[in-house]
Amino acid sequence: MPHTQLAGSQPVVRTCPFSPPGEYRELREQDPVAHVTLPDGIDGWLITRYADVRAVLSDPRFSSRRRGVTGNHLGSQEIPPPPPGWFIFMDAPEHPRLRKMLTGRFTVRRMRELAPAVERIVADHLDAMAAATGPVDLVQDFALPIPSLVICELLGVPYADRAEFQHNSATLLRLGAPAEEVAQAQLELNQLIHRLAVQKRTEPADDILSALVGDGDLTDEELAGIGVLLLVAGHETTANMIALSTLCLLRDPAQLALLRAEPEHADAVVEELLRFLSVIQFGIRRTALADVEVGGQLIPAGSTVVAHLPAANRDPELFPDDPESLDLLRPHRPHVAFGFGIHQCIGQQLARLELRIALTSLFERFPELRLAVPLEAVPMRDEMVVYGVHELPVTW
Numbered sequence: 001m002p003h004t005q006l007a008g009s010q011p012v013v014r015t016c017p018f019s020p021p022g023e024y025r026e027l028r029e030q031d032p033v034a035h036v037t038l039p040d041g042i043d044g045w046l047i048t049r050y051a052d053v054r055a056v057l058s059d060p061r062f063s064s065r066r067r068g069v070t071g072n073h074l075g076s077q078e079i080p081p082p083p084p085g086w087f088i089f090m091d092a093p094e095h096p097r098l099r100k101m102l103t104g105r106f107t108v109r110r111m112r113e114l115a116p117a118v119e120r121i122v123a124d125h126l127d128a129m130a131a132a133t134g135p136v137d138l139v140q141d142f143a144l145p146i147p148s149l150v151i152c153e154l155l156g157v158p159y160a161d162r163a164e165f166q167h168n169s170a171t172l173l174r175l176g177a178p179a180e181e182v183a184q185a186q187l188e189l190n191q192l193i194h195r196l197a198v199q200k201r202t203e204p205a206d207d208i209l210s211a212l213v214g215d216g217d218l219t220d221e222e223l224a225g226i227g228v229l230l231l232v233a234g235h236e237t238t239a240n241m242i243a244l245s246t247l248c249l250l251r252d253p254a255q256l257a258l259l260r261a262e263p264e265h266a267d268a269v270v271e272e273l274l275r276f277l278s279v280i281q282f283g284i285r286r287t288a289l290a291d292v293e294v295g296g297q298l299i300p301a302g303s304t305v306v307a308h309l310p311a312a313n314r315d316p317e318l319f320p321d322d323p324e325s326l327d328l329l330r331p332h333r334p335h336v337a338f339g340f341g342i343h344q345c346i347g348q349q350l351a352r353l354e355l356r357i358a359l360t361s362l363f364e365r366f367p368e369l370r371l372a373v374p375l376e377a378v379p380m381r382d383e384m385v386v387y388g389v390h391e392l393p394v395t396w
């Protein structure tokens with residue numbers, strides 16, 4: 001039913017750790033384009049139907065320049081200019097100019113070539129876990145190092161710098177982080193990449209930063225921004241998917257048995273976990289450049305719009321068979337966990353590769369893997385842009 005009054009706040013409180021708050025189901029059915037207050041205090045339009053989410057994300061009248069989801073623009077109605085190089089926040093022509101410098105690096109073929117390196121990294125971490133006595137934190141010992149190492153190798157960032165960049169990435173992606181902390185984190189990340197770019201100018205290697213330096217088409221600021229974007233997006237997202245998927249499977253023995261019995265279905269399992277868990281938990285933002293009608297509702301020019309990926313991925317219009325449950329053998333449908341349109345995740349093939357190898361190898365190597373604490377004691381990432389667990393104590 002169309003209306004323009006602020007209806008309430010974007011729901012953020014979960015009752016089940018693996019599902020978005022139950023209110024999204026009601027919103028999708030009764031108020032699929034809802035005018036709400038977003039978690040950082042901004043007015044916005046919350047889009048919860050799959051078809052509407054895809055329509056918004058493929059419509060150039062919705063700009064990727066946006067009012068921030070993290071603390072950097074807390075409460076402000078201003079739309080900040082995107083930091084140099086951060087093409088995720090840009091529109092044409094800047095966005096395709098920068099994105100096309102990278103697309104060749106993330107193709108299916110490139111990822112196939114990368115598989116043995118990912119298998120080696122995963123096997124090394126499983127060996128180290130096996131040598132431990134007593135419970136380990138699966139986040140620190142497995143889920144976080146794997147994508148961090150892989151993106152470091154691809155970019156040409158020393159893994160020794162991980163403590164600093166993991167800490168700073170977490171600050172960028174924490175809802176309500178103070179603006180000064182966010183600015184400092186951004187500065188330190190830029191300085192890290194800038195330092196490396198200077199080195200690579202004289203000692204180029206076979207990595208993305210060297211290729212970008214060699215390209216000669218980028219300002220130093222753009223180069224640093226692209227490097228930071230890839231570094232941050234490349235490890236936080238996948239790390240959380242690995243850890244949350246593990247927890248989800250440990251809590252659903254019937255589904256885990258399916259994965260074990262039919263490892264050849266691992267690709268389908270990864271797709272269903274991406275759909276079901278949809279870790280970009282607050283959705284992704286756009287700004288209306290004109291008055292646009294979505295699902296029968298007029299969205300005024302200048303409005304912030306949230307394409308809510310978790311709600312869209314549970315829309316019965318697309319997933320008619322019990323979309324609220326995890327069904328690893330569900331027939332494939334095109335979910336939107338990686339977004340949609342020109343900004344659809346550039347690293348999606350990399351994420352799929354890492355998830356497939358990490359999850360199948362983990363459960364093969366540790367058939368008795370189990371939680372070392374009650375589910376209620378696992379700290380969930382409720383305040384983070386990328387949902388997941390802060391820690392995952394496991395034993396076997």
Ligand code: HEM
Pocket residue numbers: 064087088089099229230233234235237238241279280284285337338339340342343344345346347348350351
């Ligand atoms: C499971 C893991 C991942 C998830 C769920 C995920 C999700 C997403 C989503 C939803 C978007 C669209 C954002 C928007 O339209 O505003 C996106 C874009 C992006 N992702 Fe990922 N991502 C993942 C892994 C990765 C990895 C491994 C990389 C490393 C290269 C990466 C790099 C990027 C970049 C650079 C963009 C911006 C693309 C553009 O604006 O053209 N992501 N991702």
